[in-house]
Amino acid sequence: MPLKLLVTAKRVEDPESRIQVKPDGTGIVTEGVNYKLNPFDEIAVEEALRLEEQHGGEVVVVSIGGARAVTELRAALAMGADRGIHVRHDGPLDPVVVSALLAKVFEQEKPDLAILGKQSIDDDQNQAGQYLAERLGLGQATFASKHDSLESEAEQKRLPGLAVSADGTRVTVVREVDGGVETLEVRLPAVVTTDLRLNKPRFASLPGIMKAKKKEIREIPAASLGVDLTPKVAVRKLAAPPARKGGVKVADVDELVRKLRDEAKAV
Amino acid sequence: MRRRMPGLDPFTEDHQAFRRTVREFCERELAPHARAWDAAAEFPRALFRTFGELGFFGIRHPPEWGGTGLDWWYVVAYAEELVRCRNAGLAMAMLVHGEMAIPVIADLGTDEQKREFLAPAIRGERIAALAISEPDAGSDVAALRTTARRDGDDLVVNGAKTWITNGARADFLTLAVRTGGPGHEGLSLLLFPTDTPGFQVSRTLEKVGNPSSDTALLFFEDCRVPARWLLGEENQGFYHVMANFQGERLVAAVQAVAGMQLMVEDALRYAGERSAFGRPLARMQVWRHKLAEHLTAIEAARWLTYRACDLLQRGEPAVKEISMAKLFACDLAQRVAYDCMQLHGGMGYVLETDVARAWRDVRVMTIAGGTSEIMKEIISRAAGM
Numbered sequence: 001m002p003l004k005l006l007v008t009a010k011r012v013e014d015p016e017s018r019i020q021v022k023p024d025g026t027g028i029v030t031e032g033v034n035y036k037l038n039p040f041d042e043i044a045v046e047e048a049l050r051l052e053e054q055h056g057g058e059v060v061v062v063s064i065g066g067a068r069a070v071t072e073l074r075a076a077l078a079m080g081a082d083r084g085i086h087v088r089h090d091g092p093l094d095p096v097v098v099s100a101l102l103a104k105v106f107e108q109e110k111p112d113l114a115i116l117g118k119q120s121i122d123d124d125q126n127q128a129g130q131y132l133a134e135r136l137g138l139g140q141a142t143f144a145s146k147h148d149s150l151e152s153e154a155e156q157k158r159l160p161g162l163a164v165s166a167d168g169t170r171v172t173v174v175r176e177v178d179g180g181v182e183t184l185e186v187r188l189p190a191v192v193t194t195d196l197r198l199n200k201p202r203f204a205s206l207p208g209i210m211k212a213k214k215k216e217i218r219e220i221p222a223a224s225l226g227v228d229l230t231p232k233v234a235v236r237k238l239a240a241p242p243a244r245k246g247g248v249k250v251a252d253v254d255e256l257v258r259k260l261r262d263e264a265k266a267v
Numbered sequence: 268m269r270r271r272m273p274g275l276d277p278f279t280e281d282h283q284a285f286r287r288t289v290r291e292f293c294e295r296e297l298a299p300h301a302r303a304w305d306a307a308a309e310f311p312r313a314l315f316r317t318f319g320e321l322g323f324f325g326i327r328h329p330p331e332w333g334g335t336g337l338d339w340w341y342v343v344a345y346a347e348e349l350v351r352c353r354n355a356g357l358a359m360a361m362l363v364h365g366e367m368a369i370p371v372i373a374d375l376g377t378d379e380q381k382r383e384f385l386a387p388a389i390r391g392e393r394i395a396a397l398a399i400s401e402p403d404a405g406s407d408v409a410a411l412r413t414t415a416r417r418d419g420d421d422l423v424v425n426g427a428k429t430w431i432t433n434g435a436r437a438d439f440l441t442l443a444v445r446t447g448g449p450g451h452e453g454l455s456l457l458l459f460p461t462d463t464p465g466f467q468v469s470r471t472l473e474k475v476g477n478p479s480s481d482t483a484l485l486f487f488e489d490c491r492v493p494a495r496w497l498l499g500e501e502n503q504g505f506y507h508v509m510a511n512f513q514g515e516r517l518v519a520a521v522q523a524v525a526g527m528q529l530m531v532e533d534a535l536r537y538a539g540e541r542s543a544f545g546r547p548l549a550r551m552q553v554w555r556h557k558l559a560e561h562l563t564a565i566e567a568a569r570w571l572t573y574r575a576c577d578l579l580q581r582g583e584p585a586v587k588e589i590s591m592a593k594l595f596a597c598d599l600a601q602r603v604a605y606d607c608m609q610l611h612g613g614m615g616y617v618l619e620t621d622v623a624r625a626w627r628d629v630r631v632m633t634i635a636g637g638t639s640e641i642m643k644e645i646i647s648r649a650a651g652m
Contacts, residue, residue: 036287071280078284203292206322206335209284 001168002057005048006111008102009063009076009084010038012122025237037072039201040117042079043194046201047144048115049080050160055168057112058082062105064098066090070217077212078204084215085109089222094231099131104225106136111189113164113171118143118193129193139186141173143195147181150200161198164188277340277573285341289348292321297352302619304479310357312394312436315364319391324365328373332381333389339517339580342366343573346518347525353621355628356480358522359635363432364388367515367636368395368441371456371507375499384439384458396437397515398428398459398485399508405430406641408443408508409451413487415444417494422446422457424490427469430635434483435468437461447502454504458496465490476628512637513586516593517579519636520572523596526629527565527603531558533622534607537614554610561603568596587649594642597632604629 013019014034022029037045048059061076063069064087073084087101106114119126133140146161148154163172173184176195186192204212222229250256260266278286296317304310318324326341328334335341346366349358365388372385387393404410413426424444428434440459447453459466469484499507535558538549548554572592578585604626608615611622618624633639 071284074284075287078288203296203321204284204288205320206285206288206326206337206341208322209281209288210335210337213281 001055001166003051003055003113003164003168004057004109004111005051005059006106006109006114007041007044007048007059007061007076007081008038008114008116008128009041009045009061009069009072010117010120010122011035011063011065011069011072012038012120015121021238021240025239027235027238035068035071037075038117038120038122040119040121040194040196041076042117042201043196043198044115044117045076045079045081046199047160047162047194049202050158050199051113051162051164052082053158054160055164060085060109060111062087062102064089064093064101064222073217074209074212075204077215077217078209079202080208082215084217086217086219087222087225088219089229091229092231092234094233095125095127095131096232097227097229098128099135100227101222101225102128102132103135104227105220106132112168113162113188114191115162116191116193118195129191133191136189136191138190140191140193141171141175141184141186142193143175143177144173144192145176145181145195145197146174146199150197155200158199158202162192275573277577278344282340282344286344286348288321289323289345290351293348293352297354297357301353301357301621301624304354304357305618305624306478308478309481310354310360310479314357315361315391315394317391318361318365319389323361324369324391325389326365327370328385328389332373332386334373339576342514342518343521343576346521350522350525350529353624354479355526355625356477359477360433360480362518362522363397364395366518367511368397368433370514371441371498371511372458374510375456375507376458377495380458380496380498388439393438394433394436396431396433396440397511398431398434398440399443400428400430402427402429402484406638408454409505411443411445411454413442413444415446415455415457417446418491420494421491422494422497424457424459424463424465424487424492426487428485428487429483430472431483431485432480434485435471435481440485441498443504443508446497446504451505453502454508455501456498456504456507457492458498459490459492460496463490463492474631476624476630513579513589515636516589516642517572517575517585519632520568520575520589520592520596523593523600523629523632524565524569524572526625527561527568527596527600530603530607530622530625531561531565533625534558534610537611541612548610557606557610561606564599565603568592568599571595587646590637590642590645590649593637594639594646598639600629600632 014036017033020029052059059081060083061073061081062085063073070086077084116129169188171186171188171190173192175182322335325334326337330336352358369385369388388395401411415422415424438461442457442459444455444457445453446455465488467486469486472482474482538554539547541548575585575588575592578588607622608626611620614620615623
């Protein structure tokens with residue numbers, strides 16, 4: 001059974017860039033910062049492409065954001081996704097709004113499976129996938145992983161870690177939990193979020209980058225989707241972590257314990 | 268309304284998207300193995316396939332042979348980012364294959380030659396080497412002595428080649444041979460499959476730098492290959508070789524500039540972290556000024572290189588500018604490497620530090636692909652001396 005897969009592609013700050021908090025604490029300095037496709041979403045795109053290779057179907061990527069979000073959609077299309085949807089919104093977002101917008105796109109597209117990164121590496125909230133499943137009343141499997149290692153033969157052959165049944169009604173998901181792994185079976189349509197060890201995403205090839213230019217990206221103004229675009233959460237203040245102070249050398253364990261108790265107040 | 272002049276930046280968003288792919292691939296998949304591959308004196312052969320799948324070998328070549336048919340600036344972006352694999356031997360091997368040994372097939376080859384040699388090389392399935400230098404003729408191409416004598420429908424090759432990058436691994440060679448009389452009028456290019464009886468890899472040379480790339484001495488004894496593997500016109504090989512050198516030298520200049528940029532980035536980071544006499548090296552005027560000088564010179568080298576690429580891309584005469592770019596960038600790289608290593612102090616002398624390996628590997632750049640002295644000869648002739 002061919003599968004229709006809806007995958008998220010969020011634009012995030014490249015952690016290799018120098019990230020600085022604005023002096024007034026309202027955000028980060030965006031000048032000189034590079035952006036990239038959220039690595040967890042990259043894994044989601046890779047998983048969708050593998051499922052498509054196995055079952056046939058279509059991979060649709062969706063990104064919510066300003067004009068520049070098209071770059072990340074193109075990156076996902078260059079990996080091999082078939083078409084893109086750009087939900088155009090220039091203001092601030094939170095997971096409540098994001099999941100409401102994604103739910104509208106889901107209702108329009110009617111995919112068999114939505115695959116999202118478990119979180120985005122900018123604010124690490126880890127909520128959009130869960131909210132989305134709840135809004136749609138669908139089953140969810142978060143933190144999808146797999147038994148095979150990323151060095152295994154299955155991984156070299158780019159086999160999917162998610163197992164969709166031949167009749168296309170269920171997906172089996174191995175997920176990481178404290179102290180082990182859990183295997184869930186979820187009825188389709190469903191929402192899955194990806195963890196780090198699900199797969200190693202492919203690099204976009206040069207022919208892939210060129211083909212991506214010709215693929216369709218449909219822009220939908222966020223305001224047209226009938227969703228309350230007011231974030232429920234506002235960022236009050238951002239601050240850089242305190243600079244690490246130089247260490248001191250201690251002569252023996254007694255001195256260490258004394259300093260931990262009297263100076264660091266740690267014991 | 269004021270008219271705005273177009274900017275000089277030759278890279279479009281598409282070039283930059285490709286640049287990101289090359290950079291991420293190099294940093295994630297190659298750089299973590301850089302030292303191990305140096306220690307093993309080789310890198311996995313399978314990487315040629317990977318490069319092929321990513322489209323790195325077919326950048327400028329026509330789509331009908333598996334290429335992408337793009338411009339020189341994609342090659343520049345590729346060569347610039349490739350230095351981030353932190354293994355100069357690997358970078359050289361890949362550039363020799365994709366940018367030195369096979370473009371001449373795309374330019375001059377018959378359809379049969381493109382099907383047999385170019386297409387599988389673009390896919391990374393057949394590895395190519397460019398075999399020109401000989402034990403008695405390096406820079407002096409017109410003095411080559413390896414012969415290819417006609418015998419019916421075949422050519423019979425005898426002779427030796429040396430300093431051949433990919434020589435031990437190559438599935439075929441783009442080989443310069445003497446088919447006619449002495450001097451530059453008697454040379455031809457020949458596609459030479461290395462499974463031809465009588466061909467022998469005499470030994471892999473132990474080099475100062477680039478340890479992961481195989482550099483070989485090759486022997487040919489009555490090697491019989493079909494005459495239809497002659498590439499381009501018979502006895503016009505000298506001109507084909509000289510034309511092919513232009514792309515090779517441009518790529519060498521690009522690599523030198525990108526390599527320097529990386530060394531200075533490393534030095535800047537280290538200078539910020541490392542303190543001596545109570546303050547970071549980056550606060551010391553001697554190093555601040557030294558690095559400022561190098562950054563300025565690197566910027567000049569970059570734009571000389573881009574100027575040469577612009578001429579080549581537009582099909583204008585570019586020999587003088589390409590020779591200048593190679594001369595300037597590769598010479599400068601020696602001084603930049605020296606100073607960046609010096610700044611690292613003792614850490615600069617241990618091979619676990621990237622700059623130490625870069626210092627060792629950069630040395631070949633004023634020698635390979637035409638020495639600095641040859642570049643000066645070309646430039647002085649072009650200036651009418």
